Amino acid sequence: MTPNLKVYQAFDRALIAEIPADDAAVLEHKLDVAAKAYADRSAWLPTHRRMAILRRVSELLSENRDRFAIMIAREGGKPLTDAIAEVTRGIDGLVNAADELRNFGGKEIPMGLTAASTDRWAFTTKEPIGVVAAISAFNHPLNLNVHQIAPAVAVGCPVIVKPAATTPISCIEIVKLFWEAGLDERWCQTFITEDNALAESFATDQRVAFLSFIGSAKVGWYLKSKLPPGTRCALEHGGAAPVIVDRSASIDAIVGTIVKGGYYHAGQVCVSVQRLFVHNDILSNFTDALAVRVASLHVGDPTLKETEVGPLILPRETDRVASWTKEATDAGARQFGGGRLSETTLLPSVLLDPPADAKVSRLEVFGPLTCVYGYSDLNEAIRIANSLPYAFQASVFSTDITVALKAAKHLDASAVLVNDHTAFRTDWMPFAGRRQSGYGVGGIPWTMEEMADDKMVVLNGVS
Known part of the structure; x- marks a missing residue:
């Protein structure tokens, strides 16, 4: 039986809560659920529905601003004034992801530039890349999760997010707000564990199309080296x-x-x-x-x-x-x-x-x-x-x-x-570490691009 995860206050090490941890069987179930949700293309959420959910989560988070701020201060140790600012950023970040969808699309590819390409019309569309595995850090326990979950939901990717073992409560609670806003649980799940081997299995599973990792360079680069062929990733580390x-x-x-x-x-x-x-x-x-x-x-x-x-x-x-x-x-x-x-x-x-x-x-x-x-x-x-x-x-x-x-x-x-x-x-600005500091580009609009694939459609016989 998997033991509960104990969460302590950062300041005085007082016990806040004991949270059920996930084992390998639970992880297998959650990955299966997410993969099946993505595979059923006829059930993908339309853009207007994703926008509405993101806006509603923003409203719910605003209504719960003080509760989340105290939560961040207790489990993460961030001073309350800064914790309030973090929640405010999260509220805006959700709206940012929804607003970005107004301009998130493909483009026309010129045809007729050669004799062989005459009578054709080509354009690209955006599709979600697939299941997103998100591994987050402790230092912004709400806003980092928003940076990972909101882009995934915006572009239509099922996302499973693993918070830092020291600060899981903010993650669990923001995911609950997504469910309350009307997002089916299949499209946004948590994975709670302090088992590093199980976390590695999660990040490197064949069903994961995109790994979003925020944490230490040692762990991030190691996980990247273990990814299956075809899996894309973004790594956000640190520097001096x-x-x-x-x-x-x-x-x-x-x-x-x-x-x-x-x-x-x-x-x-x-x-x-x-x-x-x-x-x-x-x-x-x-x-x-x-x-x-x-x-x-x-x-x-x-x-x-x-x-x-x-x-x-x-x-x-x-x-x-x-x-x-x-x-x-x-x-x-x-x-x-x-x-x-x-x-x-x-x-x-x-x-x-x-x-x-x-x-x-x-x-x-x-x-x-x-x-x-x-x-x-x-x-x-x-x-x-x-x-x-x-x-x-x-x-x-x-x-x-x-x-x-x-x-x-x-x-x-x-x-x-x-x-x-x-x-x-x-x-909404690009946020990226160079060299050992990271891989890929963060920032909500840039993360949305990384979690999406371009698909080109070419029509023949257009005269």
């Missing part, structure tokens, strides 16, 4: 986002934005500000201002409105970040702030000049920590920023347009934010 601060930047104007980008959700964001390259002319003043602002952040229980930084998701993650910090300080980095509030909660800190070979300089920290490095030559700062084997979003702060444009051109990133932090995102 670089920020260049030019000497022309106003410290007072930018430090708040940088702190938000670095310490939002205790740094547990795949594009969180991590490596700050600051011109030597302003390095001392910038570091002091950053340290003061970081020290003023309110750390504690994420369910309280005044909290700005909450816990990490698990005690072992807190231990890891603390050990990486100690490695850097033992090697000569200067630390501002820091310390431990509880088993899962670290006080935010800043490291000045950690060595290039320290873990905090080479790997994704995923914790409430930023690193500051001085530079004098912009080209060298860009070279170091680009030196890691992954790349996602990057930033440059400057009032000198020449510096800003040079950084935007030469930084290796899928997006360069000018005078904004690296964690900025809207759900």
Whole structure:
């Protein structure tokens, strides 16, 4: 008998709920149900019906905004203010998917360009790719599920979503809203497990046409290597986002934005500000201002409105970040702030000049920590920023347009934010990691494209 999955509050490790976990037999049933739903083309939902369901889920989520926000704060540890913002994004994301269907279609393919193609008319249509297996991460337990489920429903794919074992409740509850909105359960199911072998079986099953994975690079690339021939995928991992601060930047104007980008959700964001390259002319003043602002952040229980930084998701993650910090300080980095509030909660800190070979300089920290490095030559700062084997979003702060444009051109990133932090995102913009940071393009409209196939129809005898 499969044991129940225990869900704990991230902040104090209090038990929230025990949820029935799925075993191999349940997984087989759910995959079979989804595959049969897709195979029956005569029963595919018409576009207007999918649009109506998405809009209705958005309305239901809006009615349940506070309930979902508290849920996110409890199971994921995201501060309540940010959890409310996450629900607001989810509400809009559902409408975004519905609206995208107004322009989601094929196009005419020119014929008659050669003698052999005369008297023909060709056009493409969009079809759902098939069963979608979605594996999600803990750090945005509602909105990441919206990013995976809403595009699948929009284009007409049956979707089975496996949430992170630490944060399954938000996923279960948003799927219930889809059912309440009128979507047959065959088209949207959950898969609840903390069994990695079973999760691998799910992701690599022959009946899955598209794997949507959000999580660690190690797991994502491994699963991609195990996919059957023909299975497509999208992988969203992370990085160690670089920020260049030019000497022309106003410290007072930018430090708040940088702190938000670095310490939002205790740094547990795949594009969180991590490596700050600051011109030597302003390095001392910038570091002091950053340290003061970081020290003023309110750390504690994420369910309280005044909290700005909450816990990490698990005690072992807190231990890891603390050990990486100690490695850097033992090697000569200067630390501002820091310390431990509880088993899962670290006080935010800043490291000045950690060595290039320290873990905090080479790997994704995923914790409430930023690193500051001085530079004098912009080209060298860009070279170091680009030196890691992954790349996602990057930033440059400057009032000198020449510096800003040079950084935007030469930084290796899928997006360069000018005078904004690296964690900025809207759900209708493309969102993609380069190199080891990911594969494919996220963002609701782009995910819809990836979950759909083009079919061409050619009519002969048209005169």
